[in-house]
């Protein structure tokens with residue numbers, strides 16, 4: 573038997589043992605949780621640390637709920653590894669796998685959390701209707717670029733660019749206004 577075959581054999585034995593353990597812990601989690609129909613969060617109702625993290629015992633050690641859930645649901649996630657599990661929803665006790673993310677280390681986790689929770693890009697906060705509203709607020713109601721930036725969640729430069737018809741171009745709007753003036 574080549575060394576490789578030995579490795580594969582060991583891995584299979586370990587995986588099936590892991591799977592039994594995962595199944596038992598999954599049952600335990602499901603038995604002590606409730607689903608929230610509004611958010612689809614699966615909320616664990618068991619033990620908590622002082623920091624507000626749910627804790628789960630696996631064998632001799634106690635782990636954070638995120639970690640245990642990721643280990644159950646994501647095939648390659650290692651409970652004892654460097655890999656990181658994190659939430660993409662607002663409920664710390666949730667273990668819905670759809671609300672969990674995994675990363676290979678802390679820096680990848682931070683990038684992912686940032687990406688997933690980042691507010692939408694300024695350019696995407698507008699559409700044609702909103703650009704028209706913004707212009708009307710400026711030309712009819714004298715709202716300044718500063719005020720409009722706050723109202724529409726834009727930078728002042730972006731608001732100014734819309735007012736000056738540089739972005740979200742709408743020549744017809746300016747033509748109409750010229751005719752009315």
Ligand SMILES: [Zn+2]
Nearest residue numbers: 613661666671
């Ligand atoms: Zn959730």
